Amino acid sequence: MSPTMDKEQLRFIGGLALLVALGLNLRPLLAAASPLMEDIRQATGLGYSVLAWLITLPFLCMGAVALASGRLRALLGERRGIALSLAAIAVACGLRQLNGEGTTLLATALLGGAGIALIQALVPGLVKQRFGRHMPLAMGIYSASLMSGGGLSSWLSPWITEVSGSWQRGIGIWWIPAIVTLLSWLWFSRHQSRPSSNAPISSGQKYWRWPRAWLLAIYFGIINAGYTSVVAWLPVYYRELGWSAQSSGGLLAWMTLFQVLAALLMPALAQRQRIPDRRGLLVFALLAQLVGYLGFILLPTVGTFFWVAISGFGLGACFGLGLILALDHLPDPFEAGKLAAFMQGFGFMINALSPWISGGLREATGNFLAAWILLSVGVVAMMLVTPRFNPAEYRIHAANAAPIRAS
Numbered sequence: 001m002s003p004t005m006d007k008e009q010l011r012f013i014g015g016l017a018l019l020v021a022l023g024l025n026l027r028p029l030l031a032a033a034s035p036l037m038e039d040i041r042q043a044t045g046l047g048y049s050v051l052a053w054l055i056t057l058p059f060l061c062m063g064a065v066a067l068a069s070g071r072l073r074a075l076l077g078e079r080r081g082i083a084l085s086l087a088a089i090a091v092a093c094g095l096r097q098l099n100g101e102g103t104t105l106l107a108t109a110l111l112g113g114a115g116i117a118l119i120q121a122l123v124p125g126l127v128k129q130r131f132g133r134h135m136p137l138a139m140g141i142y143s144a145s146l147m148s149g150g151g152l153s154s155w156l157s158p159w160i161t162e163v164s165g166s167w168q169r170g171i172g173i174w175w176i177p178a179i180v181t182l183l184s185w186l187w188f189s190r191h192q193s194r195p196s197s198n199a200p201i202s203s204g205q206k207y208w209r210w211p212r213a214w215l216l217a218i219y220f221g222i223i224n225a226g227y228t229s230v231v232a233w234l235p236v237y238y239r240e241l242g243w244s245a246q247s248s249g250g251l252l253a254w255m256t257l258f259q260v261l262a263a264l265l266m267p268a269l270a271q272r273q274r275i276p277d278r279r280g281l282l283v284f285a286l287l288a289q290l291v292g293y294l295g296f297i298l299l300p301t302v303g304t305f306f307w308v309a310i311s312g313f314g315l316g317a318c319f320g321l322g323l324i325l326a327l328d329h330l331p332d333p334f335e336a337g338k339l340a341a342f343m344q345g346f347g348f349m350i351n352a353l354s355p356w357i358s359g360g361l362r363e364a365t366g367n368f369l370a371a372w373i374l375l376s377v378g379v380v381a382m383m384l385v386t387p388r389f390n391p392a393e394y395r396i397h398a399a400n401a402a403p404i405r406a407s
Contacts, residue, residue: 214346262316
């Protein structure tokens with residue numbers, strides 16, 4: 001094997017490793033607090049509807065920043081944009097460790113959410129540009145690492161809280177991996193140049209006039225809405241059924257194993273498809289979510305680990321496949337990245353409503369059954385929409401979008 005090939009392989013492996021590190025930092029701000037919600041509620045006096053904003057605010061930021069990602073990319077470049085984002089995540093987590101007041105928690109949800117959002121908006125276009133035909137595999141690895149960060153933090157945070165005697169430390173200690181990743185990113189990207197002047201850098205807001213972009217955004221938002229509700233309320237749901245904080249947090253870690261499995265397996269299957277038809281994989285993923293939600297409704301204490309595993313598999317598959325679905329629509333990496341950013345922008349805003357609505361239903365009804373029913377209805381509706389994503393029609397949709405992108 002030639003030295004050139006060796007160097008290319010090392011860069012490929014290094015790029016994947018850094019992609020994993022980035023993904024690992026994008027969920028602890030959300031998931032670490034989930035199994036400790038009851039401790040936070042008692043310490044701060046915040047109600048369920050207000051606590052839901054700890055998940056809702058970051059996802060609202062994800063939506064808003066994703067919509068502005070084209071201009072932010074032009075202003076900052078990928079190197080500075082991702083570096084500032086990692087710094088924001090580190091500062092947000094550090095402030096939570098120092099101060100556990102309700103206002104601090106909400107403010108850091110905004111700050112960290114903005115950092116998470118910019119990374120998530122920049123990564124899809126970056127992956128399509130740098131990994132080429134390996135894009136589905138790279139997106140699967142990225143999605144798996146993103147979910148792993150959430151599961152790892154939800155599993156370790158109650159243990160850190162118990163050992164240290166401080167729930168602030170349990171949710172705040174995640175500034176350490178953010179700093180390590182920041183330093184790694186600065187070293188790895190030290191020779192990276194700013195986007196070339198002839199690269200498309202316009203905002204994804206031009207996709208406002210393309211119906212297919214709206215369909216993708218709504219679809220992405222609803223097929224992933226279960227994640228935010230599950231992260232926010234699954235441990236609380238099982239604590240109300242008599243589970244401990246550590247055991248209920250362990251459920252999220254268990255779910256993450258199957259999210260990661262799905263995030264790796266389903267994009268790998270997509271990679272092997274000669275025709276980019278993701279509909280069968282998406283229907284299977286949505287069906288898995290539905291089975292899990294019905295289990296939470298009908299038999300929550302019988303087969304608990306199965307319901308958590310099957311819903312986690314469906315959620316993990318839907319996130320990665322949803323991103324691949326958007327990138328499939330347009331051949332140009334920059335335009336595909338902007339479409340994915342538009343989709344994530346409004347999709348994450350839909351995600352943001354999910355835990356807030358679920359928390360409101362919990363306060364109104366006294367339990368979480370109505371929340372699981374609502375998620376089930378959304379999944380069934382999206383199963384009916386999935387057949388519309390026929391890859392044979394992508395060229396027609398791309399042609400319809402071309403005047404919009406050129407305007």
